[in-house]
Amino acid sequence: MQSAIDLFSGFGGWTKGGRNAGLNVLWAANHWPEAVEWHTRNNPDTIHACQDLHQADWSQVPKHDVMLASPCCQGHTKARGLAQADPKRDNSRSTAWAPVGNAEVNRPEFAVIENVPEFMDWVLYPAWADAMQRLGYALAPHIVDCADLGVPQHRVRLFMVCSRSRAPLHLQLPRFQHVPAREIIDxxxxxxxxxxxxxxxxxxxxxxxxxxxxxxxxxxxxxxxxxxxxxxxxxxxxxxxxxxxxxxxxxxxxxxxxxTANEAMAAQSFPANTLRPDNHRLTMHMTGNAVPPLAGQRIIEALIRAA
Structure with missing residues (x-):
């Protein structure tokens, strides 16, 4: 297990976590030019694609061992206050099919899909899971509070571990001491x-x-x-x-x-030397959407141990 790609790479939480866990993140993609710009600045050795992943040609993606992906979560979370049939939710939820498309073409040994736990309440989740299983993946959902992984923030997320194995791969995640807010507030x-x-x-x-x-x-x-x-x-x-x-x-x-934006980034476990925009609102938007790098790192470390 050496190489990875990052779908919906955003501000680069998965990429940073993957690299800290020892993966070589070869390729990263996102539809938002601002996010791609800052991901590129922080990860100049990674190949970047700025595109709608509904339209991706997966045959052009470098071969990889691990697919990391964070499809849009806003269509699933109850916090949005939108009707379940709202077109905005439908468009958001449809991003979950991009990892299926890549899995069909490139067949990485492992995939880890991050989202909110409500992802599994989606009316099309059974079809999504069936598609991954028909491609040879066993699915192991892990619902994790990132604070238990040492991130100084309570952030409950689903990490769906998909493995080309006969049985689901359930990770043994160590529980770390909680980091108090006072350590990230200046x-x-x-x-x-x-x-x-x-x-x-x-x-x-x-x-x-x-x-x-x-x-x-x-x-x-x-x-x-x-x-x-x-x-x-x-x-x-x-x-x-x-x-x-x-x-x-x-x-x-x-x-x-x-x-401050710097405090929000610290709460997400981004290193202090992470390059970011001067614009506060833009930084907060990218930071709030990101996978906490430390959570990503510890999920991948547990995956490596279990593989």
Whole structure:
């Protein structure tokens, strides 16, 4: 097991994790030019394709031992609030067929497909699984909180291990000590503003009040949404899931701010020397979509041990 490709490569979490685990990532593809640009800057030795993978000519892809893939998850996650029959969801979910197309042509020994657990609730999941099985793959779903792999973030994801073996390959994943949010928060960084200022939502003020009562003067909390309820969370536990938008706020006494792009990248376990855009929103979007490199590394290390 030496070579790999990365489908829907995005910001490069799978590629970084694969390389740290000892794989040579030969080829990476994504439809978004911005993501391909930054993946190329961070991985100049990898061949890159910027294209809609629905239209890929898989015969032109280098032969590889492992296919790493993160088809679009937004059509599966319940957090989107869209109707199941919404055309946007349909288009998103259809990206899952690209790994099947590559598997049919190139037949790598292994594939690891990352998505949200709701992927297996998809009405077409039985057909997808049947297609992979007809191509000779045994499927072993692993639902993992990335915090258990040492990522400083609670992020529950499905890692579907597909192997050309008679029986499904169930990985023995060691459980690592959780990394607290305080290790990725820099209280000297960011743009702080007073908590008590005109325009603050009542729900924000309630979170601050409840957070202070539970955690003291310093803690993190969702600025919107229902995550962590109305209390926020302690800096002594991993931060909640990093999304593609500004979501998590840091409170320090009477001041607060949103987490910085560098903090979001650290929460995702990207190295500090990772090249990224100056544009905050673009960096947050790419970071929130990514596979945490450390999670990818430890999944692949377990796969290598089991193979």
């Amino acid at each position: 209280f000297d960084a960011g743009k702080w503003s007073p908590i008590n200022k005109p325009g603050r939502a009542a729900s924000t003020m309630t979170r601050v009040k409840n957070g202070r009562e539970r955690f003291g003067e310093r803690f993190v909390m969702p600025y919107y949404g229902s995550g962590s309820g109305l209390t926020g969370r302690s800096l002594d536990r991993p931060i909640g899931t990093i999304t593609t938008l500004d979501r998590w706020a840091v409170v320090d006494g009477d001041m607060m701010r949103m987490i």
